Amino acid sequence: MSRRATIHDVAAAAGVSVSTVSKAVNGRYGVAEHTVARVLDVVERLGYESSLVASSMRSHRTGVIGVLVADFEPFSAEVLKGVGAALRDSRYDLLAYSGSRQGGSAGWERRSLSRLSGTLIDAAIMVTPTVIGVTSEVPIVAVDPHSGRADLPTVESDSYGGALHAMQYLVQLGHRRIGFIAGRPDLRSSEARDAGYRAGLREAGIPADPSLVRVGLYQPEIVREQALALLQQRERPTAVFAANDLSALAVIEVAGELGLRVPQDLSVIGFDDVPEASRVHPALTTVAQPMRRLGAVAAEFVAALLAGETRDELHVTLPTRLVVRGSTAPPAGPGR
Structure with a gap:
């Protein structure tokens, strides 16, 4: 060896x-x-592995559960609230750790776990982690994971079902030219939303049009560029489904800059139901995933692992629901 x-x-x-x-x-x-x-x-x-991990072979515990996030954006912030609520009456404290300073560099999760494991935390909840190659001497539960280790406990939402429901709703309103702003291709949830979009088209008998699909990577500036190209087409879409709410809000901003009215000229649906979704005008129709519940279930899961309990279900998928607000309406004009 x-x-x-x-x-x-x-x-x-x-x-x-x-x-x-x-x-x-x-x-x-x-x-x-x-x-x-x-x-x-x-x-x-x-x-x-740093000395923090080497020293983690001690027998006593810290009483702290760490939550590792790539950045403190709306999704991870809501998950953190759920973790905090679940641990409020427990004997565990919560430590939130962001990898944003490392610029999302490859392997930041592993380095972070190396720093924290054993000396600072007893277990870790990883939000959108790169699961491949991540090992730790403390229990790990992943929220909204990348594809990777099948043996790692995970908690996620039904992204495929939520995306399909969004598409069915747009079709019921009468939309046929439906654009899609995709997210990060390395996220399992993003792939599932893409699959749900395409399944919705097939179910409605609408031919897939590659010109209506753009990849925004969940990055606002890239989303804006892609939305501009999408909405400036000669035959622009009458509706856009975005893979997360922040992308959908960027689409609405770009539509306004082009003189398009939402929802009269363009319907927009997002995914997540972050707090900002209900504060804009018009309020955003979106697929709500139970972000705080994701955090709470992950916290309950990791606490059970620390207690030595075995779980029959290694991977938990929570349901989503469509929240209809003011950003969607039937398409305007003949032949639309």
Whole structure:
């Protein structure tokens, strides 16, 4: 069996001092960004785990459950509220940790777990994690996961069913040219929403039109570019289904800039039901996923694992529901 990589191995391979490796791995100041990137690349290649993990073999617990998120955006914020509510009367404290400072770099989840496991947290809830390659000496539950390890407990919403329901509603209103702003292709939920969109077209006998599908990656600026291209087509869509609410809100903004009225000229549906969805005008029709419930179930799941309980169901899928508001209406004009 090969020996575990040490901090000295990392320092030698990266051509830096041991203290520089320690600073880079633990996110301390005083190391240039390009040096940090080089060190973290070596860490990933060698499979090095910091002393925080090495010291986690102690017998006592911290009483803390960590929640790792890529960023504190509306979805993860709502999930965090659900985790907090579920743990409020428990003996566990909550530690929220964001990987946004690392720019979403590959392997940030693993490095974060290495820093936190054992010395700071007893277990982790990972929101939209890159599951592939993630290992830990503490229990992990993933919320809205990427495809990856089948043995990792997961909690997610019925993205396929929610997307199909949204499409059925638009078809019932009379829409035939329905655009789609897709999300991140590396997320299982995003793939499911794409599949639900296409299934809705097939069910209604509407031919799929590649020109009506754009990939926004859940990034507002990219969504705006894609929405602009979509809505400036000679035969523009009469409705747009966006894979999340923030993308849908960006579509509404672009429509307004082009002089299109929502919903008179363009119907828009989102997915999530973040708080902002009901505050805009017109209020956004959306597929509501139980974000706080996702967090609560994940917290209950991880608490059970810490208690040594076995769960019959390793993967939990929660239902979604369509919330009809003011951003949708029948298409206007003849032949539309």
